[in-house]
Amino acid sequence: MRSKIGIAFEKCKKEKRAALITYTVAGDNTKNNSLKILNAISKHADILELGFPHNTPIADGGQIQGSSYRALKNGIKLTDVFQIVKKFKRLNPNKPLIMMGYFNLIFQSGENRFLRNCKASGVDGLIIVDLPYPENKKFARKCKKKSIEFVQLLSPTTSNIRMKKIIKDSHEMIYYISMLSTTGGKLKVSPKKIIQNYEKIKRINNKKNIVIGFGITNKTISSLKKADGLVVGSQLCKKIANSLKNRLNAAKVLDKVVYNLKRKII
Amino acid sequence: MxxxxxxxxxxxxxxxxxxxxxxxxxxxxxxxxxxxxxxxxxxxxxxxxxxxxxxxxxxxKSYVGSPTPFIKLENLTDHLGGAQIYAKVVSEANGGAxxxxxxxxxxxxxxxxxxxxxxxxxxxxxxxxxxxxxxxxxxxxxxxxxxxxxxxxxxxxxxxxxxxxxxxxxxxxxxxxxxxxxxxxxxxxxxxxxxxxxxxxxxxxxxxxxxxxxWSTAQISRELYKQVKEEFGRIPKKMKLLNCVGGGSSAMGFWNEFMDTDVEFVGIEAGGPKNSKLHAAPLTNGSKVGILHGAAQYVIQDKEGQIGSTESISAGLDYPGISPLHCFLKDAKRARYTSVNDEDALKAYQLVSKLENISPSLEPSHAFYEAIRLAPKLKPSEVIIVNSCGDSIKDKDIIKQKLGTYIR
Known part of the structure; x- marks a missing residue:
C-alpha cells in the first residue's frame, strides 16, 4: 500500500509543482486553536508538519521557540498532541501529517510506546531534530516496521560519502536544510546555490522526495519551486504570534497566508 | 557499570x-x-x-600560572578537629578559576x-x-x-x-x-x-x-598528584577529594589523575535554597536520564521530558544537567555525590574566609561545607582536599545582600 506521504508527492508531481509543507506547533496557543489552524491550512498544504514542543530546542530560532513556549505555557502534553492529530485525522483522513520534535520526549515516553501512540492517532511520519544518522538507524527501522516514515535530514555540511549513506538508508522523503542556520533564519544563501545542492542530492537517488526547509517565506518560496517540496514554518509561527497580539483569528489568518504561499508555487 | x-x-x-x-x-x-x-x-x-x-x-605555565598552590588550612583544621583539611587553590590561576x-x-x-x-x-x-x-x-x-x-x-x-x-x-x-x-x-x-x-x-x-x-582541566590533578606526594611522601591511604559539581569540569580535572588510586571522590551539587523545592542537584535527588544539550545524562526534568527549572545561589552550579562523565562515575560507584544548600554554602564561605587566607566563591563553598560537615567525624590521620576553584570576589554583591557584609 502506498503511504499517504508518497501519494501526496505523486499528486504534486502530476500537477507539476512542489508540495507545500507547513509547520506549526501543536498547542500553539491552545489545543483547540492549533487544531483549527491545522484544519484551515490543510485545504492548501499537501503535507502538514506538527511540532511537539520541547522547552530546550537547540536548533530552533525565535519564532518556533515562541510557539513552543506558548503551547507549553498552556500546559500541552504529548497525549494532547496525539489527541490533536487524532481529531485532525478524523476530518482529514488522507492528509499526511508528520510530527516533528526533539528526542528527549520520545526517550522519556519510550520509543515503542511513542510509536504505538503515533500509529493509533494516525501520524504518517516523524522528524527528530537531534537524532542524526547513524544514531537514528535503530529507531528508523522501528518506524518502518510500523509504516511510519522516518525523515532523514541533510544539510550543507553533510559530506558526499555521508549523504550517500543517509540516502541509501532513508525512506521516501528527505529533508534538506537549505543553509547553516536555526529555523527561521534569513535566507543567506542564494536560491540558485540551494537548488544546485538539491540537484546534487537528486542525482544520487532520483526516486526520493527531497524537500527544502529553513529560511523559506512568501518572499523566497517561488525561487525554490523546482524542489519536490518546500517547508514553511517560522513564518507561520510568526503570523500566529501576530494574530494573537492583534486579537485576530489565527486560523483565518493562516488560511490566507498558506493559500498565498501555495499560489506562489503553482 | x-x-x-x-x-x-x-x-x-x-x-x-x-x-x-x-x-x-x-x-x-x-x-x-x-x-x-x-x-x-x-x-x-x-x-x-x-x-x-x-x-x-x-x-x-607562563600564562595560566601553573602550578596553583596546594596549602594546608591549619586554622580550619584546628577549629573543626578531626581530618586534616587542605585546599588546592585553583582560584590562583590567571583569571581566578x-x-x-x-x-x-x-x-x-x-x-x-x-x-x-x-x-x-x-x-x-x-x-x-x-x-x-x-x-x-x-x-x-x-x-x-x-x-x-x-x-x-x-x-x-x-x-x-x-x-x-x-x-x-x-x-x-x-x-x-x-x-x-x-x-x-x-x-x-x-x-x-x-x-x-x-x-x-x-x-x-x-x-x-x-x-x-x-582533558584541559586534568592539569589540576596532574599538579596535585605531585604536590600530594611531596607533602606526604605518598598518596595517603585515607584521602578524600571534595569538589563542587555543576557541569562538572573542575571536579573532572581535580580527580582525573587519581582515578586508579584508592582516593575517595565526593562531588557536591547545589541543593538550592533551604525552603525551596528547586535545586540543581540531579545526581543527589535521583533525576532520570534524559537528553540535554546533545548528551544523555541525569537531568532535572518532568515526566514528559521537559527540562526542569533549577535554583541555586551560585550561578556556576545552576544547571539542570551534569556531565555524562559524572553520571558514569556515579553509576560505576567510583564517586559519591551529595548536595549542600544555599545557606550552608554561605556559612562555609564565611568560616573559611574568616579563618584562612583564601576566600572561596559560592561554588567551592558548597564543597567546603561538606568538608566542614565531614572533618569532625574523621580521624586526624585522614586527609580532605577541597578544590577551591573560584574566588569570592565575583560574588561580592550576592554575599553582601545575603550576609550584610563581605569579607575576603
Missing amino acids: KIKRGIQLIDQHDRNFMYGGKFGGNFIPETLKKPIEDLTKLFAKLRKDRRFLKERDHYF HKIYNATVHCLIAKRAGKKFIVGDTGAGYAGKMLSMAAKKFGLKCKIFMGAKDIQRQRPNVLAMKKNGATIVPVKTGSQTLVDAVSECMRYWVSNCDTTHMCVGSTVGPNIFIKICA
Missing part, C-alpha cells in the same frame, strides 16, 4: 560515544555532525602532537583549525571571562552568551569580559540562566559553524566538548 583501569576516563566510551552504554553521545542536529567530526579528528591528532602539547604546557584551562586549550585548537571567531557560554561568568581573556591573548574575536539573570548577579565577571573586548549576548529566553545560554550558544554555532569555533564552558554537550574540557 565499571571503570577501566589504565585508560583515560574520557576515552572509555563506545562507538556511539556513550559512557557505560548510557551517558553522553552526540544528540545533535545534522548541520553540526560535520563540524563536530572535524573537531573530533583534529583533537585526536593534537592530543598526540608533541608540539601542541609543548605549546599547551608552555601556556599553562579553573575555567582558564579549557578556554586556553580551545583557543589553541581554534588557531590550529584556522578559525578567527570563538563563541562560548557562561553561567557564573568565569567561563566567559576566561574565554574572552584567552581570545584576546590569541587574537580571536570572541562572543559570549550569558543568561540575563546571570548578567545581573555576576557583574564583576561581566565587566571583565567587556574589558577584554568580548561581545556579550544577553539570553532572555527561558530561565535566563546557564541552561539557556548553552542552548543559545549552540544555536549560534549551528548558524556559524563554518567560520566559528565553539567552546562549551564545562564537561557537558556533545562528546568532543566533554573530552576537550576534561
Whole structure:
C-alpha cells in the first residue's frame, strides 16, 4: 500500500509543482486553536508538519521557540498532541501529517510506546531534530516496521560519502536544510546555490522526495519551486504570534497566508 | 557499570560515544555532525602532537600560572578537629578559576583549525571571562552568551569580559540562566559553524566538548598528584577529594589523575535554597536520564521530558544537567555525590574566609561545607582536599545582600 506521504508527492508531481509543507506547533496557543489552524491550512498544504514542543530546542530560532513556549505555557502534553492529530485525522483522513520534535520526549515516553501512540492517532511520519544518522538507524527501522516514515535530514555540511549513506538508508522523503542556520533564519544563501545542492542530492537517488526547509517565506518560496517540496514554518509561527497580539483569528489568518504561499508555487 | 583501569576516563566510551552504554553521545542536529567530526579528528591528532602539547604546557605555565598552590588550612583544621583539611587553590590561576584551562586549550585548537571567531557560554561568568581573556591573548574575536539573570548577579565577571573586548549576548529566553545560554550558544554555532569555533564552558554537550574540557582541566590533578606526594611522601591511604559539581569540569580535572588510586571522590551539587523545592542537584535527588544539550545524562526534568527549572545561589552550579562523565562515575560507584544548600554554602564561605587566607566563591563553598560537615567525624590521620576553584570576589554583591557584609 502506498503511504499517504508518497501519494501526496505523486499528486504534486502530476500537477507539476512542489508540495507545500507547513509547520506549526501543536498547542500553539491552545489545543483547540492549533487544531483549527491545522484544519484551515490543510485545504492548501499537501503535507502538514506538527511540532511537539520541547522547552530546550537547540536548533530552533525565535519564532518556533515562541510557539513552543506558548503551547507549553498552556500546559500541552504529548497525549494532547496525539489527541490533536487524532481529531485532525478524523476530518482529514488522507492528509499526511508528520510530527516533528526533539528526542528527549520520545526517550522519556519510550520509543515503542511513542510509536504505538503515533500509529493509533494516525501520524504518517516523524522528524527528530537531534537524532542524526547513524544514531537514528535503530529507531528508523522501528518506524518502518510500523509504516511510519522516518525523515532523514541533510544539510550543507553533510559530506558526499555521508549523504550517500543517509540516502541509501532513508525512506521516501528527505529533508534538506537549505543553509547553516536555526529555523527561521534569513535566507543567506542564494536560491540558485540551494537548488544546485538539491540537484546534487537528486542525482544520487532520483526516486526520493527531497524537500527544502529553513529560511523559506512568501518572499523566497517561488525561487525554490523546482524542489519536490518546500517547508514553511517560522513564518507561520510568526503570523500566529501576530494574530494573537492583534486579537485576530489565527486560523483565518493562516488560511490566507498558506493559500498565498501555495499560489506562489503553482 | 565499571571503570577501566589504565585508560583515560574520557576515552572509555563506545562507538556511539556513550559512557557505560548510557551517558553522553552526540544528540545533535545534522548541520553540526560535520563540524563536530572535524573537531573530533583534529583533537585526536593534537592530543598526540608533541608540539601542541609543548605549546599547551608552555601556556599553562607562563600564562595560566601553573602550578596553583596546594596549602594546608591549619586554622580550619584546628577549629573543626578531626581530618586534616587542605585546599588546592585553583582560584590562583590567571583569571581566578579553573575555567582558564579549557578556554586556553580551545583557543589553541581554534588557531590550529584556522578559525578567527570563538563563541562560548557562561553561567557564573568565569567561563566567559576566561574565554574572552584567552581570545584576546590569541587574537580571536570572541562572543559570549550569558543568561540575563546571570548578567545581573555576576557583574564583576561581566565587566571583565567587556574589558577584554568580548561581545556579550544577553539570553532572555527561558530561565535566563546557564541552561539557556548553552542552548543559545549552540544555536549560534549551528548558524556559524563554518567560520566559528565553539567552546562549551564545562564537561557537558556533545562528546568532543566533554573530552576537550576534561582533558584541559586534568592539569589540576596532574599538579596535585605531585604536590600530594611531596607533602606526604605518598598518596595517603585515607584521602578524600571534595569538589563542587555543576557541569562538572573542575571536579573532572581535580580527580582525573587519581582515578586508579584508592582516593575517595565526593562531588557536591547545589541543593538550592533551604525552603525551596528547586535545586540543581540531579545526581543527589535521583533525576532520570534524559537528553540535554546533545548528551544523555541525569537531568532535572518532568515526566514528559521537559527540562526542569533549577535554583541555586551560585550561578556556576545552576544547571539542570551534569556531565555524562559524572553520571558514569556515579553509576560505576567510583564517586559519591551529595548536595549542600544555599545557606550552608554561605556559612562555609564565611568560616573559611574568616579563618584562612583564601576566600572561596559560592561554588567551592558548597564543597567546603561538606568538608566542614565531614572533618569532625574523621580521624586526624585522614586527609580532605577541597578544590577551591573560584574566588569570592565575583560574588561580592550576592554575599553582601545575603550576609550584610563581605569579607575576603
